[in-house]
Amino acid sequence: MAGYVVVGTQWGDEGKGKIIDVLASKADYVVRYQGGNNAGHTVVVNGEKFALHLLPSGMVLGKGKCIIGPGVVIDPKVLLEEIDRLEKKGMKTDNLFISDRAQIIMPYHIKMDELREEYSEGRIGTTKRGIGPCYADKITRIGIRAVDFLDMNIFAKKLKIALDEKNAIFTKIYNSEPLSYEKILEEYTLYANILKDRIIDSVIELNEAMDQGKVVLFEGAQAMMLDINYGTYPFVTSSSPTSGGVTTGAGIAPNKITKCIGVMKAYTTRVGGGPFVTELNDEVGERLRTVGYEYGVTTGRARRCGWLDLVVGKYASVINGLTDIVLTKIDILSGFDTVKICVGYDIGGKIYKSVPASTDILYDAKAVYEELPGWKEDISKITKYEDLPENCKKYIKRIEEYINCPISIISVGPERTQNIVVKEIYI
Ligand code: GDP
Ligand code: IMO
Numbered sequence: 534m535a536g537y538v539v540v541g542t543q544w545g546d547e548g549k550g551k552i553i554d555v556l557a558s559k560a561d562y563v564v565r566y567q568g569g570n571n572a573g574h575t576v577v578v579n580g581e582k583f584a585l586h587l588l589p590s591g592m593v594l595g596k597g598k599c600i601i602g603p604g605v606v607i608d609p610k611v612l613l614e615e616i617d618r619l620e621k622k623g624m625k626t627d628n629l630f631i632s633d634r635a636q637i638i639m640p641y642h643i644k645m646d647e648l649r650e651e652y653s654e655g656r657i658g659t660t661k662r663g664i665g666p667c668y669a670d671k672i673t674r675i676g677i678r679a680v681d682f683l684d685m686n687i688f689a690k691k692l693k694i695a696l697d698e699k700n701a702i703f704t705k706i707y708n709s710e711p712l713s714y715e716k717i718l719e720e721y722t723l724y725a726n727i728l729k730d731r732i733i734d735s736v737i738e739l740n741e742a743m744d745q746g747k748v749v750l751f752e753g754a755q756a757m758m759l760d761i762n763y764g765t766y767p768f769v770t771s772s773s774p775t776s777g778g779v780t781t782g783a784g785i786a787p788n789k790i791t792k793c794i795g796v797m798k799a800y801t802t803r804v805g806g807g808p809f810v811t812e813l814n815d816e817v818g819e820r821l822r823t824v825g826y827e828y829g830v831t832t833g834r835a836r837r838c839g840w841l842d843l844v845v846g847k848y849a850s851v852i853n854g855l856t857d858i859v860l861t862k863i864d865i866l867s868g869f870d871t872v873k874i875c876v877g878y879d880i881g882g883k884i885y886k887s888v889p890a891s892t893d894i895l896y897d898a899k900a901v902y903e904e905l906p907g908w909k910e911d912i913s914k915i916t917k918y919e920d921l922p923e924n925c926k927k928y929i930k931r932i933e934e935y936i937n938c939p940i941s942i943i944s945v946g947p948e949r950t951q952n953i954v955v956k957e958i959y960i
């Protein structure tokens with residue numbers, strides 16, 4: 534029995550997709566357990582770039598089975614487009630399955646997301662993919678699930694109930710057009726017909742597989758600071774990307790999790806609104822964005838950039854129970870005279886060592902930095918730890934020491950092969 538969880542430790546886009554692809558070589562299953570196509574995970578193999586939104590990143594390697602788990606919200610149109618894209622490249626997709634318990638994103642969820650973003654004050658800056666409204670319907674208990682695709686009579690009844698309510702909100706509150714029941718039913722009947730053979734009871738399948746000793750990799754989307762409970766609320770996503778989300782989102786008991794691997798970018802980025810203590814609105818931030826090519830995979834938005842925040846790193850370690858860290862994009866830090874690490878927040882003279890609940894006070898926080906000497910060498914072709922520049926090693930050691938968690942892999946480029954393995958992750 535072996536369950537390995539891969540989570541983002543910052544605000545997303547840490548390189549989870551790349552790491553899942555690397556670890557997938559020894560996994561029997563790769564499972565997404567939360568989020569939806571708000572995610573954008575990149576895998577690069579021999580210069581060819583794959584952007585995955587709903588598909589588990591294990592689809593690129595094509596070994597083992599890939600499951601879109603119960604805790605995920607699925608936009609079937611996007612899913613079919615993604616499957617089609619891989620098939621057009623001649624890649625296999627018959628190893629992809631969908632949990633019957635996963636929620637379905639409907640056109641009214643997307644419209645609601647757009648309207649709320651347009652009209653609400655202090656907008657979140659969502660990806661407008663209908664994620665929040667779909668999870669809201671799940672909790673309100675008027676969601677439609679993949680299992681409903683197996684009986685379109687049931688689907689039609691549920692659609693009527695949910696849509697009537699949404700159309701009343703669209704027309705009476707937002708002064709907007711209602712959506713057509715017939716059109717949605719027709720469109721989704723088509724999706725259901727194409728997808729129905731992939732719909733399985735993933736809970737039974739995964740638990741049996743784990744009991745037989747199979748290796749399962751759980752792929753987190755989003756990240757620590759976007760977690761609905763522990764992130765910078767309300768500037769968060771509507772699910773639990775942290776390791777606790779695996780138990781509820783994949784139907785796996787906590788004692789089936791062997792390790793939790795946190796992916797950490799060597800600096801920090803964030804897309805969308807909300808506080809970001811180490812954000813740099815200067816030439817250093819601009820340099821990180823340009824050299825690191827920090828533009829969203831899903832929306833194309835420029836990512837906000839700043840120094841590494843170990844207050845966030847430590848918080849992520851505690852909440853996720855990190856056993857390993859994979860440090861990514863440290864190649865982007867080459868060339869700075871000095872590099873900075875945030876080890877505290879100064880809020881009105883009080884020093885915080887952990888992320889406070891109040892998002893409002895975070896806007897006033899000043900980062901307390903440690904400054905370390907930089908390094909000039911290009912490290913993107915290095916494969917052995919010993920070959921790294923001394924100052925780069927010092928930076929890595931300081932992170933390990935501060936968080937008190939080993940850095941097992943150092944990623945030095947986007948390619949599958951650009952890694953320094955310090956310690957084997959699989960046990
Ligand atoms: P995810 O959402 O966590 O999977 O990350 P994204 O794919 O959104 O963003 C990470 C970006 O950095 C992608 O373009 C990756 O190809 C790239 N990347 C991943 N690891 C590294 C690395 O170590 N160095 C560099 N230069 N790029 C990396
Ligand atoms: P991956 O998996 C970075 C952000 C959005 C917005 C907030 C809420 O690629 O790391 P939502 O559409 O989820 O309701 O938006 O969350 N966000 C992400 N930021 N990476 C992601 O995914 C994200 N998914 C959502 O920008 O601020």
Ligand code: MG
Nearest residue numbers: 546573574830
């Ligand atoms: Mg991403």
